[in-house]
Amino acid sequence: MFKLENPYALRRGRVAKVIKETENIYTFYIETEEQARPGQYNMLYAFGMGEAPITIASMEGEYLVHTVRAVGDVTRHIDELKEGEILYYRGPYGNTWDIERAHKGELLIISGGLGLAATRWVFEQAKTHHIKRLIHIYGSKDYHSLLYRYLYEHWHSYSEFYITLERPDPRWNGRVGLVTDLLREIELKEDTVVFTCGPDPMVKACVSLLENKGIKVYNIYASLERHMKCSLGTCGHCMIGPYFVCKDGPIFRYDLIREYFERKEV
Amino acid sequence: MEVKGEDEGSNYLIDLDSLVELFGILSQRYRVWAPKVKDGVIRYMPTSSFGELALGYRNIELPGYYELKKEEGYFTYTHPVNSLKELLHPPELPLMRVVKQSSELLFDYTMPNGERLCLFDVRACDLWALEVLDRVFIKNNPKPDPYYKSLRDNLFTVGVNCSYATSTCFCTTMGTGPEVRGGYDLLLTELKEGFLLQVGSEEGREVIGPLKKRRAEERHLQEKENIIKRTEGMMQKDFHRQEARERLYGRMDETYWEPVGKRCLACTNCTQVCPTCFCFDMVEKNGLSESYRVRAWDSCFSPSFATLHRFNLRQSIHSRYRQWLMHKFAYWVDQFGTYGCVGCGRCITWCPVGIDVRQEVRRIVQA
Amino acid sequence: MKVNIEALTRVEGEGGLEVRLKDGRVEELKLRIYEPPRFIEGILRGKPYHVIPDITSRICGICPVAYQMSGVLAIEDAFGVQVPEDIERIRRLMYCGEWIQSHALHVFFLHLPDFYRVPSVIELSKMDRELVLAGMDIKRAGSLIIQLLGGRTSHPVSLQAGGFSGLPETLEGLKEDLEEALEKSLWASKRLKPLNFPSFELELPYLSLVEEEYPVMGRELHFEGKTIRAEEFKEHFMETEVAYSNAKHGLTRKGKAYLVGPLARFNNAYEKLSPMALDLARELGLEPPMNNPYKSLLVRMVEVVHALERAINLVENYTKPERTKVDFLPREGEGYGATEAPRGVLWHHYRFSPEGKITYADIVPPTSQNQRAMELSLIRFIESLDELTERKILEGAEPMIRNFDPCISCATHFLKVKVHV
Amino acid sequence: MKVGVFKFSSCDGCQLAFFELERELLELSERFQIEYFLEASSENRWERFDIAFVEGSISTHDEEERIVRIRESSKYLVAIGACAVSGGIQSARNYENFEELFRRVYEKPLGYGISRLSRPLSDFVKVDLEVRGCPISKDALREILLSHLYNKSPNLPSYPLCLECKRKLNTCVVVAHRQVCLGPITVAGCGALCPSYGRGCYGCYGPVEKPNLEALLEGYKGLMPSENIKELLRLGFNAYNPNIRVML
């Protein structure tokens, strides 16, 4: 009998750096030997609380980058981690953005709120791919919630990077409005490939707009969020139609999930 | 499912004394679980002697109804009320113990013990259910589950062909029975003259080595065929499963599901008694300085099952029923290349308000 | 002078005490039970008989088994149900569990802090951890019995008219726990012996059940040398309402106070105690007549030892009955049931319609029977004080009340003390 | 952390859960200071409480005022048990003629500020956490106390009793023994005690959120007339639970 690896086994990673993004969102740089790909996620563990799936926002050298918003038990405790402390996690899980699809073409990324964490890495990698036009629309609730401010300059340097805030702010002289408002204004080619991650309603609204613009639904990819307990395709919580978001996703070609995603209570 | 060799030399006829002897050999080699009568029902339970077996009983099952009667013969009932999921995917299984020592955590992963276990008297539907679970947890899973596997690897199964089907049985509809076609180490069929004993594995062959037995003859095998045919005849074909599956995908609209949503209690019973429903929750059981991570049965009918941002995506009961039925009869095939239902009928019998999944499939598909 | 204890503490339920003093004498003393009435008897009316054990147990979370058992006996009395001996033995075992856990709770958690002059068991554990832990283990042993037989310690679920809805196959491991508790009880009792028990004598008639063994349940009561049948209870005793309290007062028909509970049982049935309990009583210097309520603490320990010894015996002989419950049909009739709750006689009386609906319900709990006795003791205690100061009264009144282990939840079906001078 | 334990109309059974903790009570008492707990201590201080555990239903005018004072003094208010969460057995009276009921038990005139209805705390104040059960289990109490130490939300079930019943590998008493069981619409947490002891659940943990009562009445028709099941619910200690009172 061969011994199986225990997929529930947790690994330790030292927190090398912590960046405070907003009041309740922190970015952690974790020392790791892991290999991962953009779009994948890890299960982060907090003692006595349980686990939460968290996107790998990026890999910088030996550092895993995680951005965590404290909303509940696990995430609140993760956010209390200090430099030098240990994060316990397992992963990476899930699939990756199919960036090859955009090879020599146009790539549009749409990120809503914390969804930016899921698109950041592929966006960074897109720089090194042969992509003719790289557009990134990032919608944030308000000025407070803006993530990764320290990266915008760099992002601007190689892409059309737009930010829109839902709520105006005296410190903000950029765009105010919904992601869809911004999207409406942008000229897109019909074979543009779209990557998106954000709240379900935002994704739905963007897709319908993109379709109106003639974009093919099979060129749209969405990274979904669902309740997850195991990340191994066995706990059943994350199912959407025939798919397990944890292992078949979290990224889906939209035409495959549309029937389930757009329907109430599936 | 792999059909282990069924060459001529593997068919024997044994009498009652030999059957008793066989049980004795099994109990010496393994810890044995077998059907016994408890609380007025037949259950798989640890069994140490032949006399404890639920032989000579008949289970009468209807939607939301169960009754036991005495019956002439031995293997005169169908499957027990509990399923083998109980053993391989226990209701509460601690996956690890975590101890906090200052700021460090120590993890102690406790694999279930690898004791050899014999399941005596497993019917076709339940053997299929094992195959289904195998695919979910190991065979079709890129990250096979070692907890499940360590329990699974230690099973020795003695299958039994059903000579009777109760009104809730529909294995023929799901294509899983009543004939046991594989996945067993030994297989029994109760005949007029005795018991047909067939060997399905090397281990099975070894076990029956010392047993007093004789070669089965053609007429014995013929009788077995007849019994299976007769049992098949006791079940009606409820629907064409493949056709049903295809049509179900076109029946996602809530209007199809609302009628059953009105009748369903969302009590979770169907998912719990089902031999293949695998959904679970991870529960942290905390003490002052240690914490256990426990895998515990959950259900898509639970009110917090599909919670996103403190909100259950499936608020209505009919949407939960849809998730369940669609999973069993449609999605599962995409996921694991088999139906999630083996037609055992447990969910029908054990629904406190007697909802019959066959009827619901038919209603929805025909609508 | 007026002394007022707004809320009595370390008793079950809520009540208060109000005392008015004049010229060194108690002019008026009111033990007020302001725990709101919950109308259990009223609610029962018109309901099917089988709800009795579940509902009456909710009168008191500390002695639910007593309520269930008295209720069940009354139902069986009315419908002419005879339970076989094996079921009866298991009932007795369950009852032992209640005595053990309730007595241990009272002795160690509620009463003992008085003798150590600390406010609570938590403080007590800082002074004598070993003793408190022993108390907890004793209590746990009692709880365990009820839990095994009935699912949970408070409001167990299995006890029904005719027997049990279900029972465990075995009671594995229980005997060892009981034996350990027995050892600890003997040890703890010896630790309690040298405590300072104020000398105080209360001479009141004692009422308890009488049966072949030390009384737990039965059809007859023992009072002032007479035997009274359960159905004659109301011919000899009455419940009266007093304006200041939500609990009724139990008195003899002649209007006299009497006492139920451990002292009553001890005095009426001393010779029926188990051998170890008798030895312990002797060692503690207890023998009837025991009229000092303070020493009820020790008597409770004697009863704990008795109950443990009895329980061990019953556990040793435990086998799950073939049928855990006998079948019966309801019929029109009247039934009485009385058992010895930890705090004393608990009497139930019902009348049923032909379909088994309750047409009349009357429950007399021990605490209401003891209320008058408590008031008398308080008056005696206060008048015997050398110094009639508010502080002295306040200091002594509550411990005096606690001697009686009053269960106010039962009685409303108490503790603030007010003293007027 | 400062803890207060309070009692209203009830049987004391839920408070007992503190004593049931036994040894753990002593360990936990190092982290929690019990400031007010009449049944446990003769020294009680009413200042500010980090956690107030409240047992019992509100059934007198006096109690209505006291619960408001407790709320004002407490950061986190926990309703413990069927009385506090749903009105308790005494709320069965909410469905009866109160004057008559009173006369059945007492001869003295109506009064004493006793309310006609026995009501849950949530009818009067904001409740931060409801702990089900008649009585609550010590495990639930331990989970709440530990959760405060861990700074997490307590993990108390919201799923129906049937799930727990099956996790305990019980045989369903409805199907196998034709007993009425309220398990399908009752919240889990007790350990499925009644079915484990061969009888149907009588609902002491109270209804799940949005119980499908209609379906239950319809489905159990062969076992018991609807009116009797409703009566069972009215006597199930949770009759006045907001999730069910409108249906009774």
Ligand SMILES: Cc1cc2nc3c(=O)[nH]c(=O)nc-3n(C[C@H](O)[C@H](O)[C@H](O)COP(=O)(O)OP(=O)(O)OC[C@H]3O[C@@H](n4cnc5c(N)ncnc54)[C@H](O)[C@@H]3O)c2cc1C
């Ligand atoms: C594939 C995937 C990737 C993800 N990536 C990220 C990521 O990169 N960063 C990130 O921060 N999150 C991410 N999430 C979301 C994250 O997993 C959840 O927020 C997290 O599981 C919550 O766990 P918890 O224990 O902290 O909350 P729980 O205590 O379990 O809370 C339960 C639910 O309630 C919500 N919730 C809790 N408190 C509040 C509140 N006060 N207000 C509103 N809702 C609340 C939570 O979102 C959660 O859904 C991802 C999810 C998925 C599925």
Ligand code: SF4
């Ligand atoms: S869905 Fe029902 S019939 Fe099918 S396998 Fe599960 S319990 Fe058996």
Ligand code: SF4
């Ligand atoms: S016995 Fe009751 S709680 Fe258990 S499964 Fe049946 S209906 Fe549900």
Ligand code: SF4
């Ligand atoms: S089964 Fe129901 S009635 Fe029985 S203890 Fe549990 S919740 Fe209460």
